[in-house]
Amino acid sequence: MSSSRHQQLPPQEQLSALETLRLACFANPLDGLISLALISAVLAAAWQLLRWALLQAQWGVIAANSTLLALGRYPEPQRWRLWLLLWLLSTVAGLSWGLLRRQSWPRNDLLATAVLTGLTLWAPAAVAQPLAVQAHWWGLTAWLLLLRSSAGAMAARVPPPVLQCWALLWPVVYVSGMGLIAGGLGLVRVPSPLWGGLLLTLIEACFAMLLCLPLGLALALGRSSGLPLLRMGAVAYIEFIRGAPLITLLFLGQNILGFLLPGGLSPDRIWRAAWVLTVFASAYVAEALRAGLAAIPRGQVEAARSLGLNTAQTLSHVVLPQAIKVALPALVGQFISLLQDTTLLSLIGLMELLGTARTVLANPEFLGRNAEVYVVLALLFWCCCAALGLGSRALEVRLNRQRSVAVR
Amino acid sequence: MTQALAADVVMLEARGVNTWYPNGHHALRNVDLTVHQGEVVVIMGPSGSGKSTFLRTFNGLEDFQTGSIIIDGINIGDDLRQRDAIRREVGMVFQQFNLFPHLTVLDNLTLAPVLVRGRAKTQVERQALELLERVGIHEQAHKYPGQLSGGQQQRVAIARSLCMEPRLMLFDEPTSALDPEMVQEVLQVMQELAAGGMTMVVVTHEVRFARQVADRVVLMADGEVLEIAAPEQFFSNPQHPRSQQFLSQIN
Known part of the structure; x- marks a missing residue:
């Protein structure tokens, strides 16, 4: 099947770029007015930003602290x-x-x-x-x-x-x-x-991303399990974690993990925070995966079972490959907010990207350079999230090859 | 076709099977059925009569509370290992095909023999391609199920079951979800399978198939088996009033 969806006009009526633009933005007076207003607003904002970035901002603070950040x-x-x-x-x-x-x-x-x-x-x-x-x-x-x-x-x-x-x-x-x-x-x-800096941000985020997947899967399976105790335990965990703000869990984690574990075993502050992030993200990942599991028709399991596959084989070869594909966009959204949630670690005193930036700004030498530092921070986060988004999009495209033609 | 009965080896024996659904509905009431090796039994009946439920008890997809079902000498009990053993020997074809959409046609066929029987993948692939050729779709072996028509998908589903070399095949309304022009290609494959000596239990509304291929026709209504007869007798001279009513409705 060709992708004829994109050609709204017969090929001989191909329009020039200028003509396409006119049709898209200025087809009638109202469209033109809206387009003009939007364009001038964007131009004005861009002009102000550019003027600030090139003339007023003092980027020396970034160069001087790039390694620290x-x-x-x-x-x-x-x-x-x-x-x-x-x-x-x-x-x-x-x-x-x-x-x-x-x-x-x-x-x-x-x-x-x-x-x-x-x-x-x-x-x-x-x-x-x-x-x-x-x-x-x-x-x-x-x-x-x-x-x-x-x-x-x-x-x-x-x-x-x-x-x-x-x-x-x-x-x-x-x-x-x-x-x-x-x-x-x-x-x-x-x-x-x-x-510290970006290094610590990535250490924490990647730790949580890698571990919240198996944990979330166990919770999602527990929640749809036939054993009442297991199901209730999973529901209680997910609902409790999703009902509490991350920052309170982080403060709790700094205090509680010390009591729960015997003296020598208590991990240091960085790993305590990483575990809290994992525990937090796994509740959301569990819900994303549960939606994926629920999307698999009952007939898939029945077909697998009647071919003689046992429960584990049915799960790993038939149900999960399809469920993860369904859950992928939600999972990646979760990963992106997880990455951004690491900034909260600065509030419990960790020197990740935001924490480091705040120490830089506390230095009298760089007083008042907030805008420069935070713009760079935002851009760094944007780059990481864009990479995550592009990667997941590519994965989705690869996994969806087989669905190219939908015939029941 | 009746000479297959001469072998007189019992493949399936259901005695006094009763099923209640969790909501209390009495879905199967004391049903009995014996199927001999090489026999083709067609189960007919109005919708809600329990014929699919009955068929699904034969490979443990549906539970029953009292009675006994013995398949190829194995008793379906509460023991999960026995249930798995039966599923290895019993193939099932569903109304909605239920092919695995994330696997190619070939991988749909080879998955179970490799995982469950532990056979070598290359050997299974050879057998799978032969089976696909038999059902007439070996050119599509590397496509995904979503790229095939309904009739082709159902033929793949039949081949997938055959790849496990089952002793008994169950068909749960295999043509009900198909466009009319695709029904015949699936029935054709089933007819060839029956001619090859496969033991089959088929739930279907296809009267012509039942007339031509079945050794016996079973009529079920309200969870009970009301009549079991040879097709020529069943269709020309039904005994039970519900059979007469059912036949007058579908004709």
């Missing part, structure tokens, strides 16, 4: 480990991207490539990093894009089991990344109070 007080001699982690990340990310998209380069991918390349060329130079560091970033991006295109070219020859298990690679990357960051096993230990 990125890493916190991570010791200089150990930073090579973070570079190593970045190479690992760009390797896995590039391969994943390629395997997901294969040889196609849709508009989203071209846009992402352009933005990524632009940022790599501009940002390190803009915050006055030495040329060696700038070159390092160029290398990382080039490596990522190289792997993206070569993995895309080879994806058709990768055996399906590898593709099915690919997602399991990310927890492995996280654990080895934490090994690199924290040290141990022969590496010098870097204690957690020295981790």
Whole structure:
């Protein structure tokens, strides 16, 4: 079936770009008035913003604190480990991207490539990093894009089991990344109070994202289970967590986890917060997954059972692959708000991105530079969320191939 | 067709089966049925008569409270392992096809033999392609179910059940969800299957199929088996008044 949906006009009546614009925005006087009002409002705002960014803002505060905002007080001699982690990340990310998209380069991918390349060329130079560091970033991006295109070219020859298990690679990357960051096993230990900035934000968010999936799945299954105690337990957990604001849970977590666990076992503040985030997100993930599970027709389970599959096989081979596909948009929305919720950690005294920014602003040298710092913060968060959104969109497209033609 | 009866091996024996739904409705009332190996039994009856419920008790999709069902020597009891053992030997084809939409046609066929019987994937794939050829859709092996017509999907569903090499096949209104022009291609496959000696229990409204293929026709109404007869006798000279009423309604 061709995508004739986009051609509203017969091909011989193709309009020029100008004509299309006129029809879209100025077809009649009222449309024209609304369009004019909107355009002038946007232009005025953009003009003000641009004037501020170019003439009034003093971006020195960003350049002077870029390392602090990125890493916190991570010791200089150990930073090579973070570079190593970045190479690992760009390797896995590039391969994943390629395997997901294969040889196609849709508009989203071209846009992402352009933005990524632009940022790599501009940002390190803009915050006055030495040329060696700038070159390092160029290398990382080039490596990522190289792997993206070569993995895309080879994806058709990768055996399906590898593709099915690919997602399991990310927890492995996280654990080895934490090994690199924290040290141990022969590496010098870097204690957690020295981790900060964007690094800490990502450590916390990724921890919660990886763990809330299995936890949320267990809760969703518990909630639809036949065992009354299990079902009531899951319902109580989900309703309690969803009824409490995250910030109160975070304060509670700092106090309660210390009482609940025996002395030596109580994790330090950073991991306590990460667990609270996980516990919080898993309740919402459970609800998203429950909606996915509910969307699978009863006949799917009956067909699987009557072919002799047992409960576990039915779940893992028939129900979950379909349920996760349905729940994916809601799950990604959850991940995006989880990432933004990490800013609340600054209120319990953690030096993640927002906490670090506030210490920068408390420095008398940078007094009054709030706007500059918060604009950069917003842009950093936007980049992370945009990457999440693009990734999930690509995953959705791949998973939805089989639904291209809907015939019952 | 009746010579299959000569073998006289009992494939399915249901005795005094009673089912109550959780809402208290008495869905099956003391039903008995014996099916011999190689036999094709067609169950007919008005909707709500319990014929689908009866069929679904044969592979444990529906519970029953009293009575006994023995399939190929295995008693369906509360033991889950026995239930799984029976499901391995009994194939089922549904009204809504129930193909797995996230798997290709070929993977729909190979999933259970590989997972449940532990057979080698390449070997199962060879068998699956042969089966798809038998039902006339081997060109579509790498498509997804959503890309096929209803008739094609139902033929895939039949092939999927056959890939487990079942001893007994159950059909739950296999043509009721199909567009009229696709009914025949599915019935054709079922007819060939019956000619090959498969033991089949079929719930259907297709009178022509029952006349031509069935060894016996069962009429159910209000959860009871009212009449069991050879098709020629059932359609020309029904004994029970409900049978006469039912036949006059569908003709």
